[in-house]
Amino acid sequence: MNKHLKLVREFNETLSFPQAAHGADVHLSDMDIVMHQALLMEEGSTVLKAIKAGEMVQILAGLVNLAYTALGAIAMRGTDVTDQPVTWRHDGFVVSIMRILSEKIHNCTSGSTDDYSEVYCLCVHLTRSFINADFDKALQMIHEGKLSKPVKAPDLSECLYE
Numbered sequence: 001m002n003k004h005l006k007l008v009r010e011f012n013e014t015l016s017f018p019q020a021a022h023g024a025d026v027h028l029s030d031m032d033i034v035m036h037q038a039l040l041m042e043e044g045s046t047v048l049k050a051i052k053a054g055e056m057v058q059i060l061a062g063l064v065n066l067a068y069t070a071l072g073a074i075a076m077r078g079t080d081v082t083d084q085p086v087t088w089r090h091d092g093f094v095v096s097i098m099r100i101l102s103e104k105i106h107n108c109t110s111g112s113t114d115d116y117s118e119v120y121c122l123c124v125h126l127t128r129s130f131i132n133a134d135f136d137k138a139l140q141m142i143h144e145g146k147l148s149k150p151v152k153a154p155d156l157s158e159c160l161y162e
Contacts, residue, residue, distance in 0.1 A: 002081035004120075004136075004157045008071040013109045014147060017119050020078025025113075028077060033111040036073040040105045040119065043069050047101060057157050057161070060131050064138045064156075065121035066101075068146075070116040079113040086125040097126065 001009075001022060012019045012028035020026040028036070049060035074081060088100045104122050107115040127135040133156075 005071050005081050010077045014081050019075040024078030026078050028111040040068045044105045059131050060156050063123040064142050067120045070119040071149050073116045082114050082117045082119040084118040086122050132161045
């Protein structure tokens with residue numbers, strides 16, 4: 001099982017959020033797809049607003065939270081992340097990031113594990129190639145923040161390599 005998916009499944013279990021048993025491959029209901037789509041769009045909007053502001057730490061947090069949300073849908077299905085190739089290359093234009101994020105989020109209206117995995121894989125890729133940050137460390141910090149009571153927003157600046 002994907003190590004990041006394990007963390008999301010742990011979070012869901014701790015808060016008693018619904019998720020299928022690992023390996024079950026349950027299809028999401030229309031309302032579940034709508035709920036996850038709304039969450040993905042909200043997180044995607046956060047990423048784009050951070051890009052507009054030029055705040056690298058907020059971009060990092062947005063990408064990690066977007067990936068976490070996509071993993072949540074995969075956990076709900078009971079499937080595992082499927083490795084998906086990412087074709088985006090750093091071209092110097094933020095519009096290309098907006099396009100690919102919007103496209104990948106839109107594709108999740110299918111409710112397919114592959115489409116949620118594409119969002120996750122894209123977030124990992126952008127974190128490493130566009131932001132030059134440690135995705136693993138940032139996701140772990142956000143995960144720990146989500147589990148803490150009260151929820152505390154971690155300082156992800158230490159995850160940036162520059």
